[in-house]
Amino acid sequence: MRIISFIFCLLLFQQAGATTTVYKWEDEQGRIHYGERPDDSNAQSVEIKHKNPKNPYLEEREAQRQQRAKASRIERSQTHADEKAKQEARDAQAQRQKVCAQYQGNLKLLNQSGRRVYTVSPDGEYHYFSDEQRQQEITKIQQDLERHCKESDQPK
Numbered sequence: 538m539r540i541i542s543f544i545f546c547l548l549l550f551q552q553a554g555a556t557t558t559v560y561k562w563e564d565e566q567g568r569i570h571y572g573e574r575p576d577d578s579n580a581q582s583v584e585i586k587h588k589n590p591k592n593p594y595l596e597e598r599e600a601q602r603q604q605r606a607k608a609s610r611i612e613r614s615q616t617h618a619d620e621k622a623k624q625e626a627r628d629a630q631a632q633r634q635k636v637c638a639q640y641q642g643n644l645k646l647l648n649q650s651g652r653r654v655y656t657v658s659p660d661g662e663y664h665y666f667s668d669e670q671r672q673q674e675i676t677k678i679q680q681d682l683e684r685h686c687k688e689s690d691q692p693k
Contacts, residue, residue: 637686
């Protein structure tokens, strides 16, 4: 049923801009007549173009619809930008928490007594920390924790 209604409306609007042929003729009394079918052999065809009258109500509704569509696009764009900013903030927070967890893990390892701490060079050699190097590394990590990690960044 919807398809039939759609086709009918389509045909109706298609006809709205079309031209119609009307015939003009003069009778025996000299009166001029117009009609869709000629009644006389000396009838002349006259083309009449239909103009679609402007409807201010429909124009206003269309303008309002376009304004709502534009506002909706702007709102979706703003919502998308807000969501993107929130996601970036969550990602940055997660990265800070990860770094803080690494600082805390390193500090915990350095503070374990009796355990030798070392680093591995790119060529695979082990370099063990002296007690002085160990204390310097502990101090450095504590400063980094204070400077870069808030309470909310530190994992629980």
